[in-house]
Amino acid sequence: GESVGLHLPTLSVQEGDNSIINCAYSNSASDYFIWYKQESGKGPQFIIDIRSNMDKRQGQRVTVLLNKTVKHLSLQIAATQPGDSAVYFCAENGEGGGNKLTFGTGTQLKVEL
């Protein structure tokens, strides 16, 4: 069935370093991808999204890269801060453009001081 998986369940980085969180997706029909950040006890918070007609999109301190050839998505966080510590989920819309999101299993980002 459809699946969105993350390679690394836990990522530890030093404060100030750049973080890269990876995600593999399996549904080639997906045309919309989104990254969410979830802090303990809170709902997922939108970070950045990208459509399949793009391969890169930048936000404030974050960049999402999309490689459709290998069905790979990554989230880059520049100058990682303690407040970035959270679980990060990638999600895809799948099924050729519907709004239903299929989420990955999540990566725990830990920022060490």
Next chain:
Amino acid sequence: DSGVTQTPKHLITATGQRVTLRCSPRSGDLSVYWYQQSLDQGLQFLIQYYNGEERAKGNILERFSAQQFPDLHSELNLSSLELGDSALYFCASSPRGYNEQFFGPGTRLTVL
């Protein structure tokens, strides 16, 4: 704060019981989505409503049902509760024509 509100924040009940979770979308958003987050299943899409009509269905059990009212708030009804239904239930909303979904703070359901 996403603008999506959910009540109650916590709910503790017994097996076999029925509960109702409530969600108010962001002002102006027509779509409401329900997701279940459990430790062993991650975030799973349950159901979507758009302007009062069911739009998409995911892995929603027959014991669960939802509806969206004319004022666009939505309710998720869970009946004949089992221990395995214990989870966080999130509601999200999105504007018309956009994929981006804004999540509420969730309702933590504990079935004892």
